[in-house]
Amino acid sequence: MSLDYDALDLARFQFAFTVSAHIIFPAFTIGLASYLAVLEGVWLKTGDEGYLKVFDYWKTIFAVVFGMGVVSGIVMSYQFGTNWSVFSDKAGPVIGPLLGYEVLSAFFLESGFLGVMLFGLKKVGPGLHFFATLMVAVGTLFSAFWILSVNSWMQTPAGYAINEAGQFVPSDWWAVIFNPSFPYRMVHMVLAAYLTTAFVVGAVGAWHLLRDSTNRGARIMFSMAMWMALLVAPVQLVAGDMHGLDTLKHQPAKVAAMEGHYETRKGAPLILFGMPDDEAEVTRDAIEIPNLGSLILTHDWNGEVKGLKAWPKDQRPPSALIFWTFRIMVAIGFAMAGLGLWAAWARWRGRLDVSRWLHRAAVVMGPSGFLAVLCGWITTEVGRQPWTIYGLLTTADSASPLAAPAVSTSLIAFILVYFTVFGAGTFYILRLMAHPPDSDVDISAIGPTRGAGITPALAVRRGPTGPST
Amino acid sequence: MVLDLPFIWAGLIAFAVLAYVVLDGFDLGVGILFPLLGDKTSRDSAMNSVAPVWDGNETWLVLGGGGLFAVFPLAYAVVMPALYAPIIAMLLGLVFRGVAFEFRGRTQRAKVLWDASFALGSLVAALAQGIALGALVQGIAVENRAYAGGWWDWLTPFSLSTGAALVVGYALLGSTWLVMKTEGDIQLRAQGIAKVAGAGTLAAIAAISLATPFLNPAFLDRWFGWPTAIFSVIVPALVAGCAYLLFAGLNRNAERQPFFAALGLFVLCYCGIGISFYPYMVPPSVTIWDAAAPDRSLGFLIAGALVLLPIILAYTAYAYWVFRGKVDSEGGYH
Numbered sequence: 001m002s003l004d005y006d007a008l009d010l011a012r013f014q015f016a017f018t019v020s021a022h023i024i025f026p027a028f029t030i031g032l033a034s035y036l037a038v039l040e041g042v043w044l045k046t047g048d049e050g051y052l053k054v055f056d057y058w059k060t061i062f063a064v065v066f067g068m069g070v071v072s073g074i075v076m077s078y079q080f081g082t083n084w085s086v087f088s089d090k091a092g093p094v095i096g097p098l099l100g101y102e103v104l105s106a107f108f109l110e111s112g113f114l115g116v117m118l119f120g121l122k123k124v125g126p127g128l129h130f131f132a133t134l135m136v137a138v139g140t141l142f143s144a145f146w147i148l149s150v151n152s153w154m155q156t157p158a159g160y161a162i163n164e165a166g167q168f169v170p171s172d173w174w175a176v177i178f179n180p181s182f183p184y185r186m187v188h189m190v191l192a193a194y195l196t197t198a199f200v201v202g203a204v205g206a207w208h209l210l211r212d213s214t215n216r217g218a219r220i221m222f223s224m225a226m227w228m229a230l231l232v233a234p235v236q237l238v239a240g241d242m243h244g245l246d247t248l249k250h251q252p253a254k255v256a257a258m259e260g261h262y263e264t265r266k267g268a269p270l271i272l273f274g275m276p277d278d279e280a281e282v283t284r285d286a287i288e289i290p291n292l293g294s295l296i297l298t299h300d301w302n303g304e305v306k307g308l309k310a311w312p313k314d315q316r317p318p319s320a321l322i323f324w325t326f327r328i329m330v331a332i333g334f335a336m337a338g339l340g341l342w343a344a345w346a347r348w349r350g351r352l353d354v355s356r357w358l359h360r361a362a363v364v365m366g367p368s369g370f371l372a373v374l375c376g377w378i379t380t381e382v383g384r385q386p387w388t389i390y391g392l393l394t395t396a397d398s399a400s401p402l403a404a405p406a407v408s409t410s411l412i413a414f415i416l417v418y419f420t421v422f423g424a425g426t427f428y429i430l431r432l433m434a435h436p437p438d439s440d441v442d443i444s445a446i447g448p449t450r451g452a453g454i455t456p457a458l459a460v461r462r463g464p465t466g467p468s469t
Numbered sequence: 470m471v472l473d474l475p476f477i478w479a480g481l482i483a484f485a486v487l488a489y490v491v492l493d494g495f496d497l498g499v500g501i502l503f504p505l506l507g508d509k510t511s512r513d514s515a516m517n518s519v520a521p522v523w524d525g526n527e528t529w530l531v532l533g534g535g536g537l538f539a540v541f542p543l544a545y546a547v548v549m550p551a552l553y554a555p556i557i558a559m560l561l562g563l564v565f566r567g568v569a570f571e572f573r574g575r576t577q578r579a580k581v582l583w584d585a586s587f588a589l590g591s592l593v594a595a596l597a598q599g600i601a602l603g604a605l606v607q608g609i610a611v612e613n614r615a616y617a618g619g620w621w622d623w624l625t626p627f628s629l630s631t632g633a634a635l636v637v638g639y640a641l642l643g644s645t646w647l648v649m650k651t652e653g654d655i656q657l658r659a660q661g662i663a664k665v666a667g668a669g670t671l672a673a674i675a676a677i678s679l680a681t682p683f684l685n686p687a688f689l690d691r692w693f694g695w696p697t698a699i700f701s702v703i704v705p706a707l708v709a710g711c712a713y714l715l716f717a718g719l720n721r722n723a724e725r726q727p728f729f730a731a732l733g734l735f736v737l738c739y740c741g742i743g744i745s746f747y748p749y750m751v752p753p754s755v756t757i758w759d760a761a762a763p764d765r766s767l768g769f770l771i772a773g774a775l776v777l778l779p780i781i782l783a784y785t786a787y788a789y790w791v792f793r794g795k796v797d798s799e800g801g802y803h
Contacts, residue, residue, distance in 0.1 A: 067568050072564070074527060077538075080545075081537075081548070089542050090542075092546070093542060093762035093765075094766070097539045097766050097769050099539060100535055103532045104774060104777040107528045108525065111525040113788070114525075115520070115524070116791055120792075123792070169762075170763075170765050171765075400553075401550065402553065406553055410557045414561075421564055425568060425571075425572065428575040
């Protein structure tokens with residue numbers, strides 16, 4: 001059975017679609033789980049009910065987002081086999097056990113303690129409840145660790161041999177897990193998740209401050225989020241730069257495509273904007289800064305930077321796409337750092353809670369983390385084409401022997417279902433966010449919200465073991 | 470029978486899938502029965518009884534799939550394309566029912582829509598799992614480390630009947646779970662449903678057990694050849710025992726016994742499939758040892774599994790303990 005070109009494209013698009021839809025949820029829940037742990041920790045330490053209210057506010061939203069992350073994640077764990085069976089057979093012995101560890105150390109931990117975190121405060125008391133919240137947060141980080149190790153191994157394979165059946169088999173687990181690009185990718189992605197969450201929390205805080213600048217919950221949210229923007233966004237810029245330099249070392253073709261470089265040259269310019277044309281092998285209408293490209297990439301004014309023409313045409317990633325996704329991501333990174341500085345200045349002048357233009361900017365920046373995460377992943381994943389396992393196994397050789405109609409039917413089903421279901425979920429989340437954090441939620445307005453615990457503030461105050469205030 | 474890493478792993482994967490079937494079985498069953506449970510209060514109670522644990526239950530499915538990928542990559546690579554349509558249907562069903570837990574509490578107007586999404590999603594997921602199981606039991610054609618059959622091979626009268634059987638079986642688990650976890654009107658309804666579903670499950674077990682040995686000469690030999698034919702006496706006897714406990718429990722209004730008897734039926738059927746299958750991972754040609762990843766992969770993961778699985782079982786048990794006892798339409802969440 002031969003795989004025709006159409007089925008391969010459809011399978012690629014299906015994976016791109018399902019994984020893009022999925023990454024949005026963990027990018028948010030990794031950060032939000034840690035944020036919830038911090039909020040509950042502050043509440044337990046200070047006894048300040050304001051933090052518990054903010055905790056309950058975000059816990060409800062976390063439950064909805066996490067539910068969507070779970071169901072879209074189950075899909076991913078089967079997509080390898082349904083659409084990429086040859087890849088699964090060949091790479092299974094190396095990456096399978098890493099995924100196995102993700103399930104055992106992360107998914108069970110998250111889901112096992114999630115129920116207690118969402119519904120169990122009164123049943124188990126604050127101490128154990130805080131422990132459950134911590135376990136959920138730790139679980140999300142373990143999950144990121146393993147899945148990013150898998151992805152990094154596919155980008156920079158190490159510690160493997162190839163057996164007589166043509167499978168990749170492990171020869172050194174340490175080298176497999178801590179493969180060359182993993183530490184950079186891990187730091188870059190976890191910081192991205194934290195920033196994504198910070199900007200969502202900041203936007204919600206800002207939105208409510210615009211209506212009522214005395215709202216205590218909104219103040220807590222906005223202040224904490226802007227501290228994160230100030231401190232983490234610059235670190236992320238540095239981490240991203242280091243990740244880029246590591247990519248240059250292991251995947252120079254990807255970097256050439258990101259930069260729109262077709263010619264190999266010494267003293268290469270930095271192309272700020274332009275239109276890469278992969279057919280004509282030239283970046284049109286380029287606005288460039290001479291020599292800066294070499295300086296950034298090689299830390300040498302006249303360093304040599306490889307262009308895409310150094311690789312045969314069928315081994316080049318498409319520059320036209322990732323040139324732009326990369327720039328959008330970087331621009332958002334700088335904008336985040338900028339907002340952090342602006343907020344710090346407002347804070348210094350005592351105007352953090354009343355600076356309306358700052359709040360408006362923060363609202364606009366609310367979804368920017370998701371866009372940056374998606375653009376970053378498109379850059380790194382499209383940039384490693386035409387390989388699934390870099391330099392070793394091509395995407396075309398990885399796919400299942402499926403016929404195009406089977407793949408297109410399932411693709412259409414995924415698109416319809418995801419847009420309907422996750423569209424509804426997004427609507428519910430926005431509606432939850434529209435409620436001011438301090439006020440008690442008007443239950444009749446949105447339905448019986450026992451769902452994910454809007455009430456525990458009261459329950460805990462009455463509870464036998466709750467801290468007295 | 471050799472006690473080597475592939476064998477141990479086959480046991481662990483089998484355990485994960487069994488854990489999935491019984492745990493998500495009752496919570497899918499609650500979904501399947503959702504339209505039959507009466508008014509809104511009853512449905513809220515039913516939902517509350519599984520809300521804190523459904524996510525953990527479905528994680529066993531990820532372990533089954535992820536574990537297969539990790540330790541039997543060939544089986545994973547062959548089975549998934551062979552069962553493409555039912556697997557995709559199952560995943561989409563799980564999407565619809567999984568999000569319903571949170572979504573239905575977030576809206577007044579569209580609640581009925583998410584109730585339907587919960588019920589239909591659960592039904593489709595259960596049916597697809599049953600069909601996939603039946604198709605696997607029938608056997609999957611393999612050539613050159615890849616699926617070599619057609620796109621509709623999974624669809625046969627046999628696989629459709631296993632699909633229907635699993636729906637009825639999950640309904641039994643769900644109804645007996647509700648007998649245990651609820652009280653009042655909904656408990657009475659669940660009791661009535663459990664009797665019907667119990668009879669249906671037993672009929673399905675009988676029919677499928679009689680059909681299975683004739684699908685594959687190896688199965689026939691296993692059940693009627695010496696010494697393994699001894700299982701042909703033991704397993705049905707134990708099934709009869711569980712069936713007695715199930716109905717006796719339901720008739721004397723016992724609250725826990727029916728659920729555990731129903732679990733017993735599932736475990737026995739599962740053992741029956743295991744007895745048929747051994748030593749195959751993907752009948753009729755791929756054995757456990759053919760499909761296994763190299764020992765280095767199996768050994769690396771088993772170290773973690775031996776440490777982590779007991780911990781997982783401990784905190785899963787803890788979560789069930791925290792939410793033990795009866796739920797009502799309000800109380801389940803606090």
